[in-house]
Amino acid sequence: xxxxxxxxxxxxxxxxxxxxxxxxxxxxxxxxxxLTSWSLLVPGSFKFSFVNYAERMFSDENFVHxxxxxxxxxxxxxxxxxxxxxxxAFLLFRYTKLRFLRAIMIIPMLVPPAVVGLMWKxxxxxxxxxxxxxxxxxxxxxxxxxGNPGTALxxxxxxSVWEWTPFVIVVMLAGLDSLPxxxxxxxxxxxxxxxxxxxxxxIPMLRPIIIVTLLLRIIESLAILPVVFMMTGGxxxxxxxxxxxxxxxxxxxxxxxxxxxxxxxxxIFILLIFCTPIILSSLKSDSK
Amino acid sequence: MIGVQDKxxxxxxxxxxxxxxxxLYLLFVLYPIFWIALLSAKNEVQAFADPxxxxxxxxxxxxxxxxxxxxxxxxxxxxxxxxxxxxVICLLFGVPMAYASARVKTKNTQRILAxxxxxxxxxxxxxxxxxxxxxxQLRLIDTHFGLILTYSTLNLPLVIWxxxxxxxxxxxxxxxxxxxxxxxxxxxxxxxxxPMATPGITSTGIIAFVVAWNEFIFALVLxxxxxxTAQIGIGNLQKYEGTEWGQMAAGAIILILPAILISVFISxxxxxxxxxxxxxx
Numbered sequence: 001x002x003x004x005x006x007x008x009x010x011x012x013x014x015x016x017x018x019x020x021x022x023x024x025x026x027x028x029x030x031x032x033x034x035l036t037s038w039s040l041l042v043p044g045s046f047k048f049s050f051v052n053y054a055e056r057m058f059s060d061e062n063f064v065h066x067x068x069x070x071x072x073x074x075x076x077x078x079x080x081x082x083x084x085x086x087x088x089a090f091l092l093f094r095y096t097k098l099r100f101l102r103a104i105m106i107i108p109m110l111v112p113p114a115v116v117g118l119m120w121k122x123x124x125x126x127x128x129x130x131x132x133x134x135x136x137x138x139x140x141x142x143x144x145x146x147g148n149p150g151t152a153l154x155x156x157x158x159x160s161v162w163e164w165t166p167f168v169i170v171v172m173l174a175g176l177d178s179l180p181x182x183x184x185x186x187x188x189x190x191x192x193x194x195x196x197x198x199x200x201x202x203i204p205m206l207r208p209i210i211i212v213t214l215l216l217r218i219i220e221s222l223a224i225l226p227v228v229f230m231m232t233g234g235x236x237x238x239x240x241x242x243x244x245x246x247x248x249x250x251x252x253x254x255x256x257x258x259x260x261x262x263x264x265x266x267x268i269f270i271l272l273i274f275c276t277p278i279i280l281s282s283l284k285s286d287s288k
Numbered sequence: 289m290i291g292v293q294d295k296x297x298x299x300x301x302x303x304x305x306x307x308x309x310x311x312l313y314l315l316f317v318l319y320p321i322f323w324i325a326l327l328s329a330k331n332e333v334q335a336f337a338d339p340x341x342x343x344x345x346x347x348x349x350x351x352x353x354x355x356x357x358x359x360x361x362x363x364x365x366x367x368x369x370x371x372x373x374x375x376v377i378c379l380l381f382g383v384p385m386a387y388a389s390a391r392v393k394t395k396n397t398q399r400i401l402a403x404x405x406x407x408x409x410x411x412x413x414x415x416x417x418x419x420x421x422x423x424x425q426l427r428l429i430d431t432h433f434g435l436i437l438t439y440s441t442l443n444l445p446l447v448i449w450x451x452x453x454x455x456x457x458x459x460x461x462x463x464x465x466x467x468x469x470x471x472x473x474x475x476x477x478x479x480x481x482x483p484m485a486t487p488g489i490t491s492t493g494i495i496a497f498v499v500a501w502n503e504f505i506f507a508l509v510l511x512x513x514x515x516x517t518a519q520i521g522i523g524n525l526q527k528y529e530g531t532e533w534g535q536m537a538a539g540a541i542i543l544i545l546p547a548i549l550i551s552v553f554i555s556x557x558x559x560x561x562x563x564x565x566x567x568x569x
Contacts (some may be wrong), residue, residue, distance in 0.1 A: 007473035010394050011384035013368050016400070018381055021510045022441045023407040026418035088313050103552070108317055110547030112502040114519040120319050120348055122327065122540075128533055130323035133339050135441045160372065162316065167400060194302070216409075223411035230523055242464035244413040251417050252509055271411070 034086050035260035038256035056104035063263065066246035067270075073224055074158065074274065077160045078217045082210075082218055084161065085168025090198065092169070093176040102173070109166045117230025120159040121146065138233060149239030152232050156240050164220060168213055175209035176202070215278045222271055242269050321544065323436040328537035335534055350534040350544075360539060363521030367501055370517060379489060381440070382447030387450035387481055389448065390455035391463070391473075401449070408445035412505040415441060420509055430512040438506045443496040450495065454488030457479060487493055498550055501543075518543055 034053075039048045057063055088105075092098050108116070123130050124145040132142040145151045182206065187197045205208070225244055228234060234241030234249065241249070244267055251260025327335055327347035354360045389397050396442060419438055420429070428434035459482065466476045482489075507517040516524075522539040 004467075004473040005392075007477075008388035011388040011477065012409070015381040015385035015448065019404065019407060019444050022438065022444075023410070023415065026415045026422075027410075029421070030414060031417040033418070056464075084313070088310060095303075095306060095310070098307075101310070101314065104314070105317060107321070107547060110498060110502075110550055111469075112519055112543050112547070114502075114504050114522060115543050118522065118536060119324050119540055120539060122324060122533060123320055125533070127336050127338065128327075128328075130319070130340060162320070164318070185315055190427050219409055219411070223413065225413065226519075229504075229508070244411060247413060247417075248509075252420065257417065260417055264417065270416060285406070285498065 006129055027213065030261050030264060033258055034265045035262075036258040037259040040257060045258075049258075052259050056259060057262065057266065062238060062241075062246060063243075066241050066243045069153075069238075069240060070222065070242040070244075070270065073156075073160070073221045074218055077157050077164075077221045077224070078214065080161050081165045081168050081217055082214060085165045085213075086172050087199050087209075088165070089172035089176060090167045090202075102170070105166045105169055107166070108163050109170075112165065113226035114230050116159055116163045117227040118120065120155065120162070120227075120229045124155055146232055147236055152236055156224075156228055156231060159231060160221070160224060163227065164217065169210060171213050172206070175206050179205055205241055211278055211281060215275055218274050218278070219271065220241070222267070222274070243270070298316060312437055317524050324537045324540050327534060328541050330534055332534065343404045350532070350538040354535050354538050354542075358521075358525065358535065360518065360521060360542075363516055363518040364542070366432065366515055367518040370435050370439065370515075371431070371497045371500035373436045374443055374500040375493045377436060378440055378443035378447045378496055379493055382444050383451050383482075383485070383489065384477065386451030387455050387485075387535070390452045401452070404445045404448055408442065412442075416505055416509045419506070429510055432515050434510055435506060435515055435517070438510065438519075439500045439503060442499050442503065446496055446499060447492055450492045451485065451488060454485050454492075458484060494550060500545055501546055519536075 033233065035048055035050065036046055037049045037051055060116065060273045111119075122128065126132055126142045126144055136142060143151065145155050179202070183201055187201045192200070213274060222242075223244060227247070228240050228242065228245055229248075234245045238246075243263065247260045247263040247267065250256050250263060321431060326342070328350055329348070330341070331347050331349065334344050336339050389401055415438070421435075423429045423434050428437070460482075462480060463476055466480050467473070471479065502519065503517075504519050507520050511517065511520060518539070522536065522543065525536045525539065
């Protein structure tokens with residue numbers, strides 16, 4: 001008969017092997033491919049070369065531009081989602097009568113990302129869209145929102161705020177519910193205003209949850225692809241093309257596999273640059 | 289503030305603006321879905337009417353054409369096949385591992401679980417180019433099997449983490465009692481832990497289904513014609529010669545339905561959680 005220990009190993013083995021085959025091997029392969037100049041359109045181009053990292057990336061304006069768009073998404077989308085999410089969660093926490101809205105609020109999170117993109121595209125198409133008429137009432141002229149670089153970027157932000165703010169609300173509300181009551185009551189007793197209570201009592205107490213949520217939101221903002229793909233396809237004039245959509249275009253439309261792989265390696269490094277400090281600071285607050 | 293209601297005019301004004309913000313946010317969340325639902329029941333003239341129509345003679349021709357003129361039915365069938373297979377396979381592989389990781393609480397288990405989580409958080413784009421290269425060699429492009437396989441990167445970690453939390457809730461005394469009575473670890477798993485975890489398995493399975501149903505990037509890169517899922521198929525309705533927006537709206541509504549259903553399901557869970565918590569106290 002098997003010992004308990006080997007039984008547990010046996011139970012875990014299939015899942016671990018499958019997951020390793022599907023995640024570790026591709027990442028190693030990705031690093032390998034990034035060191036080649038392999039393009040499916042150029043026969044015999046499968047050669048070891050450092051050219052992607054040494055030259056191409058830094059002379060490629062589109063790559064640099066896609067970096068800028070990526071930083072825009074990380075900073076603007078995440079900040080709006082976090083602020084709005086916290087505000088709504090706080091209001092739901094305060095007005096307990098509104099709690100039944102919680103189930104409705106999570107709907108956007110579950111809507112397929114492709115549909116989120118198409119839905120907001122349909123909302124913003126002149127004449128067809130459900131927004132122009134109301135904006136017209138406020139004297140804002142109907143324009144082709146998705147046809148101008150600046151407004152297209154804002155449109156993508158609105159769609160991503162629509163999609164992911166509910167996540168922040170749900171997590172923050174759970175966090176607020178789990179807070180001990182006494183510090184809050186003490187603050188009220190001492191006559192602290194609502195604003196002061198939020199900034200000096202609630203936010204510091206929620207810090208670990210805020211950090212984890214921020215981390216997840218940043219990762220998701222980096223990976224934003226379906227929404228952009230469906231709304232704008234990265235245009236107009238690459239205005240909404242973040243780094244992973246650029247890698248998609250390079251690798252799977254121009255079939256420049258080696259270069260696309262090196263862009264994705266750069267992408268992984270950006271992910272690490274943004275996430276490591278957040279993880280470290282969360283570890284620090286754990287050990288306190 | 290909390291639980292302390294003072295009746296001064298300033299507080300009333302604050303309360304009012306708070307409610308207004310929540311109301312506006314709710315409008316922001318619900319209006320697009322409501323509006324797409326209307327659009328899906330409009331004909332072309334109604335769709336472009338100015339000012340927008342809210343009361344009109346609804347038509348189901350968009351839904352009808354979606355299945356008759358376009359092959360949206362095939363796309364939906366592909367989505368259903370892939371999503372069900374993926375959630376079943378990931379439950380089969382993941383639940384035993386979840387159980388083992390809930391029972392063995394060592395540093396190594398922690399490390400493995402962290403790795404599982406990180407592999408889930410890596411953006412899909414970083415996996416998809418290697419998959420594309422390997423699948424082209426193995427002739428797995430545009431097959432259900434290839435897609436189901438890749439969805440394990442999303443669903444296997446999900447199943448492991450969610451089911452682990454269910455198994456952690458079981459008291460260890462039950463397992464100890466079982467092994468006292470001479471049950472092997474296998475028997476404890478199959479006869480005791482699994483039956484107790486049925487509700488958890490159901491809800492985890494449903495969540496895994498929705499993840500696979502909503503997936504976009506793998507389906508975009510790894511399918512061509514036969515295995516195209518509805519998430520990709522709906523994008524094919526955008527055509528150079530002009531897009532049938534009504535049909536696209538109808539497709540969007542069909543794809544949203546599982547989301548609406550699950551949110552009802554999950555909210556039931558919320559209520560259950562709250563009531564069971566209150567009886568315990």
